[in-house]
Amino acid sequence: xxxxxxxxxxxxxxxxxxxxxxxxxxxxxxxxxxxxxxxxxxxxxxxxxxxxxxxxxxxxxxxxxxxxxxxxxxxxxxxxxxxxxxxxxxxxxxxxxxxxxxxxxxxxxxxxxxxxxxxxxxxxxxxxxxxxxxxxxxxxxxxxxxxxxxxxxxxxxxxxxxxxxxxxxxxxxxxxxxxxxxxxxxxxxxxxxxxxxxxxxxxxxxxxxxxxxxxxxxxxxxxxxxxxxxxxxxxxxxxxxxxxxxxxxxxxxxxxxxxxxxxxx
Amino acid sequence: xxxxxxxxxxxxxxxxxxxxxxxxxxxxxxxxxxxxxxxxxxxxxxxxxxxxxxxxxxxxxxxxxxxxxxxxxxxxxxxxxxxxxxxxxxxxxxxxxxxxxxxxxxxxxxxxxxxxxxxxxxxxxxxxxxxxxxxxxxxxxxxxxxxxxxxxxxxxxxxxxxxxxxxxxxxxxxxxxxxxxxxxxxxxxxxxxxxxxxxxxxxxxxxxxxxxxxxxxxxxxxxxxxxxxxxxxxxxxxxxxxxxxxxxxxxxxxxxxxxxxxxxxxxxxxxxxxxxxxxxxxxxxxxxxxxxxxxxxxxxxxxxxxxxxxxxxxxxxxxxxxxxxxxxxxxxxxxxxxxxxxxxxxxxxxxxxxxxxxxxxxxxxxxxxxxxxxxxxxxxx
Ligand SMILES: Nc1ncnc2c1ncn2[C@@H]1O[C@H](COP(=O)(O)OP(=O)(O)O)[C@@H](O)[C@H]1O
Ligand SMILES: [Mg+2]
Numbered sequence: 001x002x003x004x005x006x007x008x009x010x011x012x013x014x015x016x017x018x019x020x021x022x023x024x025x026x027x028x029x030x031x032x033x034x035x036x037x038x039x040x041x042x043x044x045x046x047x048x049x050x051x052x053x054x055x056x057x058x059x060x061x062x063x064x065x066x067x068x069x070x071x072x073x074x075x076x077x078x079x080x081x082x083x084x085x086x087x088x089x090x091x092x093x094x095x096x097x098x099x100x101x102x103x104x105x106x107x108x109x110x111x112x113x114x115x116x117x118x119x120x121x122x123x124x125x126x127x128x129x130x131x132x133x134x135x136x137x138x139x140x141x142x143x144x145x146x147x148x149x150x151x152x153x154x155x156x157x158x159x160x161x162x163x164x165x166x167x168x169x170x171x172x173x174x175x176x177x178x179x180x181x182x183x184x185x186x187x188x189x190x191x192x193x194x195x196x197x198x199x200x201x202x203x204x205x206x207x208x209x210x211x212x213x214x215x216x217x218x219x220x221x222x223x224x225x226x227x228x229x230x231x232x233x234x235x236x237x238x239x240x241x242x243x244x245x246x247x248x249x250x251x252x253x254x255x256x257x258x259x260x261x262x263x264x265x
Numbered sequence: 266x267x268x269x270x271x272x273x274x275x276x277x278x279x280x281x282x283x284x285x286x287x288x289x290x291x292x293x294x295x296x297x298x299x300x301x302x303x304x305x306x307x308x309x310x311x312x313x314x315x316x317x318x319x320x321x322x323x324x325x326x327x328x329x330x331x332x333x334x335x336x337x338x339x340x341x342x343x344x345x346x347x348x349x350x351x352x353x354x355x356x357x358x359x360x361x362x363x364x365x366x367x368x369x370x371x372x373x374x375x376x377x378x379x380x381x382x383x384x385x386x387x388x389x390x391x392x393x394x395x396x397x398x399x400x401x402x403x404x405x406x407x408x409x410x411x412x413x414x415x416x417x418x419x420x421x422x423x424x425x426x427x428x429x430x431x432x433x434x435x436x437x438x439x440x441x442x443x444x445x446x447x448x449x450x451x452x453x454x455x456x457x458x459x460x461x462x463x464x465x466x467x468x469x470x471x472x473x474x475x476x477x478x479x480x481x482x483x484x485x486x487x488x489x490x491x492x493x494x495x496x497x498x499x500x501x502x503x504x505x506x507x508x509x510x511x512x513x514x515x516x517x518x519x520x521x522x523x524x525x526x527x528x529x530x531x532x533x534x535x536x537x538x539x540x541x542x543x544x545x546x547x548x549x550x551x552x553x554x555x556x557x558x559x560x561x562x563x564x565x566x567x568x569x570x571x572x573x574x575x576x577x578x579x580x581x582x583x584x585x586x587x588x589x590x591x592x593x594x595x596x597x598x599x600x601x602x603x604x605x606x607x608x609x610x611x612x613x614x615x616x617x618x619x620x621x622x623x624x625x626x627x628x629x630x631x632x633x634x635x636x637x638x639x640x641x642x643x644x645x646x
Contacts, residue, residue: 162370162372164368164370164372165372165374167337167339167359167366167368167372168366168368168372168433169374169385169389170338170339170358170359170360171337171338171359171360171362171364171365171366171443172360172365172366172385172386172389172433172434172437173360173361173363173386173389173390173437174360174385174386174389175360175389178389179360179389182385182389183374186374186376187374187375187376189376
């Protein structure tokens, strides 16, 4: 809805600033301030320091960043491949089956992630499927939680793709594999990149399931943050959170550029 | 060289050769198509001769695209067979049929430059680089787009995109070109030019069989050797363009193709031998080219708007009169609508009496028996 009057627009902007400022920026600002706080007893910190960053960087921050990035990358890549595959093959199915399977894909995102973690823990605790205590089970947990989003994104992209492109390609003699590689996937590229970015961001922030399944030596950023704050080390937790935010932002911005190039604009 | 380049039959490639081996006529043999219980194409039998342009025209939803897509292989017939040349292609996948297809919105691959779009089919079929380069050059030359080879589709106008889409289809040297409303996304001026260019293209490539689907009668009349008129999933008439226009076999054809006036008449005297039939419109007796009507039959006298004249000219022995309802002056042409015994009659004329007549005037209309035909009253689908 367009608002034309000047005062109307001012009110809208003020509302937007309020909602955005209070709900998004205030928590971030508080975290940023805590990560830099030497002492914080009053309304604002009484002194500022970068010591917390030094501490976490000397501690296990590096490992946590690595664990998070590797988990995020692998789980997202896996989710991208399987989500795309599922979306492409479901397109060929009848409408009813497509709806049903599409819904099934989304069940893990409706279940609390802690329960997903618990489920995996129980399911994979006996041979031959013994994954407990391995890095793989972390990947699996993340994969289960994010694949619905890649599937959803790619399906949305496919639904918007005019069948004309693929049909013209076929009529020109392109076999299905050639057509997929040279027509369908390039046309889907913006959706694939968006799907990957979204899964990566989700994976970077995943805590509930990870806490249930992570093995020693593979502590992701959210898990480290959780244990730091749990121990009462709030300022260090805040510093680590800022590192997580920056890493995720950098990644998303990078992907955005890739997407821009892929869609040729 | 560009023109000759497309008429060659010695094509390099793969399975499509199965189709190209012989002839390029398209034969529908009782082809029907249904979506669930909904029959959208009733058993259709139709032949398109090699090198012929068949225009399939009809209102939207009449099944034209369905018929075309059945040839292309994207719609599976519920019954019947489709042959291209000597090959039964009914069970072949689209990529083995060796056709060229152009769709309404062009569907150029947006991530490929013009030359890569045109090269697509040959690359997909694994042709060698030298051949591809030569064919791309020829195809772009044929449609006059050589200067735009390096552009991306979004940097082209609609008309230019359509040319590239045609070049892309021609580059694989199809034996049959399928065009589905190729011009309907273009504005009127460009559409007229493109119609002429497609006509020229076909003069340059006389061996190319074209199935041209459109809802625009002007395109069909300009381009087609034969026309098939579709209505509700059936061909309601089919024949050489001129004949179908001059002697429409039924009311729908007469009205759809050139918006004919149809006057309800009663046959007074059959057209024995070579003469004209005589038919009564109220108290007036008119001479008209007839078919096999008998005296006493009710019929429709078909006369085109441009064949009605406000002045008595040589040979215009038929005379009716009507009450002028509307006058639309369009510069070159003036369109009049008259009420003739309760039937609205359209007149298009380049010549008017000195003063533009006013609505409400009673005007005489003259026309030649040779410009008329009788259309059976009860025909139709
Ligand atoms: N995929 C489809 N599923 C169901 N009905 C369809 C489908 N495609 C076309 N139809 C129906 O088939 C009929 C003919 O469509 P079409 O061949 O596209 O007509 P035209 O090209 O003459 O406008 C229409 O009634 C249309 O609704
Ligand atoms: Mg259509």
